[in-house]
Amino acid sequence: MNHRITVVALSRAIARTFTTVAPTPSSFPMKTVTRSNFEPALEALSDYVRSADFVAVDLEMTGIASAPWRESFEFDRNDIRYLKVKDSAEKFAIIQFGVCPFRWDSEKLSLIAYPHNFYIFPRQEISSRGPSCEFLCQTASMDFLARYQFDFNLCLREGISYLSREQENELLQQLPRDCADSGGFPLVNIPDLFFTERMKIKFKEWCDYLLLGGSSISETHGISGGANQQFQTSFYKTRPALSLAGFTAHQLRLIQMVIRKHFEDLAYVSMNFEGSHIQQLVVYVDSKADRDLLLKEVKEDNHKGFKHKIKAAVGFRHVIDLLCTEKKLIVGHNCFLDIAHIHSKFFGPLPITAEEFGSSIIKHLPHIIDTKVLLNSNDLLQQLMKKSSTSLSSAFALLCPQIALGYKNCDLASLSRVKAEVQVDDIRASNWDPGAKHEAGFDAFMTGCIFAQACSHLGIDFKLLSPSEDLAYNKLLQKHINHLYLSWTSGDIINLATGNMTTESMSNSKKRRPKIIHDNIVLIWGFPSKIMAGDLKECIVKAFGYSAVTSVYQIDETAAFIQFSRSGLVSDFLVLKETLERKNSTISVLNPLWKLLEGGKTRAAKYEAYYEICRSALLKSLFADQAEAIGIKCKTMQTHLEAIEGRAAREEDPPTREILSANEIMESLYSPVVEKQVETSKLL
Structure with missing residues (x-):
């Protein structure tokens, strides 16, 4: 059984003179x-x-x-x-x-x-x-x-x-866009109002502190309070900044809104640092021109950091x-x-x-x-x-x-x-x-x-x-x-x-097998589980003669290939199967093929259907389940056009035709053995 599971430094050797290990064997x-x-x-x-x-x-x-x-x-x-x-x-x-x-x-x-x-x-x-x-x-x-x-x-x-080359290219197409602040949205509940007011107070205190000449990164006047240390003073290059931690995505959106609406000298940015997680920063800017320059620098740094991550992921x-x-x-x-x-x-x-x-x-x-x-x-x-x-x-x-x-x-x-x-x-x-x-x-x-x-x-x-x-x-x-x-x-x-x-060349083959002719092959699936390859052959040769079948190959417990001695027998088999299932009469039950058709789930098709089933990426353990999953459900896979062409060929050239009509096949299979069985049943 297959199980699906979720996917879950040494120096460079540059020496040009080498030693040879002792002759004692090792791993x-x-x-x-x-x-x-x-x-x-x-x-x-x-x-x-x-x-x-x-x-x-x-x-x-x-x-x-x-x-x-x-x-x-x-x-x-x-x-x-x-x-x-x-x-x-x-x-x-x-x-x-x-x-x-x-x-x-x-x-x-x-x-x-x-x-x-x-x-x-x-x-x-x-x-x-x-x-x-x-x-x-x-x-x-x-x-x-x-x-x-x-x-x-x-x-x-x-x-x-x-990463594959295609995956790498897809990721490169997803490089972070311009770091523009998000737009505002209505505050619809009291907690959001309280939170935004607290943020305004915090950021104003920090701005006032900076304007008064505070510059030491260790000084955190009005900022570092709280057990979670949600604000940490830092720098983005030469600009004073606050690093945000411990906020939810919703709270970060609220902070962005507060910065955009109330602080012209602050900018909110997301930094994709090399080799680390994404960091949210509030950065102090001197002017609008400085803000524009900051956003440009952040975009370039983010692209550089993201490309570094992609390169590492290429592995x-x-x-x-x-x-x-x-x-x-x-x-x-x-x-x-x-x-x-x-x-x-x-x-x-x-x-x-x-x-x-x-x-x-x-x-x-x-x-x-x-x-x-x-x-x-x-x-x-x-x-x-x-x-x-x-x-x-x-x-x-x-x-x-x-x-x-x-x-x-x-x-x-x-x-x-x-x-x-x-x-x-x-x-x-x-x-x-x-x-x-x-x-x-x-x-x-x-x-x-x-x-x-x-x-x-x-x-x-x-x-x-x-x-x-x-x-x-x-x-x-x-x-x-x-x-x-x-x-x-x-x-x-x-x-x-x-x-x-x-x-x-067949010279290396241990056993020569009959030549495989794909046009002579019928694909059968969905037959009763008790039927094996030998049973399949027995059913078909009783119906079409012992020379009709050259080989039978069982694909799994639900499907098999039948290779006939000539391609015309493929159409004959498909027509007979369809006729027997449609009539569902006493004579159908007595036909040798009925054992194969019992239960009404047997499907048959020409070899091309096998290609369609194998082409699907769906995963089913049994062949019959795979065929049904991709939509091949008809009892006999033979197109309407094929049926018309077959009838036309029989009408135009009846003396030399190879494909018998359904009635002719049925009559030929109504053997003396069957007649004797019927007569015996009457006597009883």
Whole structure:
């Protein structure tokens, strides 16, 4: 079950000489970054990224699929695969982000990795600026993270917040307006009258005190009385001022009115100080010109303070901006969902189509490579993998055995062509105890190591790369750049640069399945809960013949796909279903399909309805509930135009028609078995 929950400094390392740790194994060295050390860590990371040959990334999220029917299915069309990724990226949160720049050290003849593990959390840093963030948590995902000792307390307490570029722009449009005093309003009750009179007395006493030469901020003649210290003398730049505290919003409006009506030499302003809350001030001015100058200064200071708050609230997105600015080769493993999260969280809303998404993302991150695609698309690497799993941990263990084991086994050294060392701050390590899997920083490190070994097997020699050479433009990698699996499960591959789709070879598939033809598929939902996939197939083949159905795939307990052997049977099925439900006669009850239609809640539609249901952002756990929630309630989803076209086709060409009329279908299904049952009932 998914649960909705409300979202709730180290110095920069600049030393150019490094020490190497002793060969005693230790835990994997990695830079953990939270909001307490984010700024200096970002400054150091900037240097690492600028000098990097490539940057590996990995994300840990709070979930994958918002409902069982939102999982990636074999029957999904490419546009629907993208919609499911889009839904996942929009509904779940990133809670850990791994960034690992890799730089070739020509002296050490080794890659130097700088793994960073960022804890992030979408905290609302700017109060009263829209609703707080909400996201889903999938139980299986959270349990998985817990089993690998994910520190949820650290994430919630010290996670780095962020704003997307779109959110930042929206906030900048809301910069405080001119600090003009508010207008007056009628005083309708006695307490308000008493309050305004008291305020007039207080402010007059203060003005008189200033005119008599009082200037010491410690002197509070006629002002500081009261336990709550509602008035504190201060200065706004060189002007005497009173700081107001402990007043309600209504009382502050009354004070504004008193100042406007009775004191030409006072001005009421709200100050948005950097790094603090909004402060209400009453400031003494010498003249109208001085008042105008004050309001101008306050406006400029407020804009500066608000922009400072927005910059601070941008938070982790500064890391993404760094990657975008440097345009380094970004390396991920099965990373389409990761890239979708990056777009959704840090750039803006995801486009509605995969093609538009590709066009948008490469404007920000123009060079992305997926190691899983790389391993599966190259014959040499496939032979090397020996048909093993291309999961991250499996590929790392196979291609980088000595790195995976922390260089403890010298016999494995020859198996990895590229050596890698790790640097955290000013300390390098070449020996560690493995076991940090499923921490985003370590997973990013593994991803980068896999990529380095794959490059070596493809013929890329890091020793021969010049410092000015950009790996993103290497000829041996060009056919793999920006090619990503369209889903988190292996399947069709999208070229982000062109939007073109290519189908992965079936050679890696363990089991060949019938070819999927979406025009031959009927979507059925709302049938009785006791009916399973086998029952569905049995009902339909009894009605249309055993060769009519090629496959049945159950989406969840309320819905299924039926693939017919030819597209004409789709219309036949929909017509027959509608006819049986409309007649509701004895012959209908005896029809093999009646078991499927029992209860009157079964719905059916062509495959296109599946796209409409998946496109909706509504959240229902059961597919049938989702379909009803978005308004697909008709019993049989077939347009009036389709029905007319079907009848016209039958009338014009009766000898060769494929689609039978409802009566013909009914007659053909009135089999001798049914006749015998009817005759037997008469005898009884």
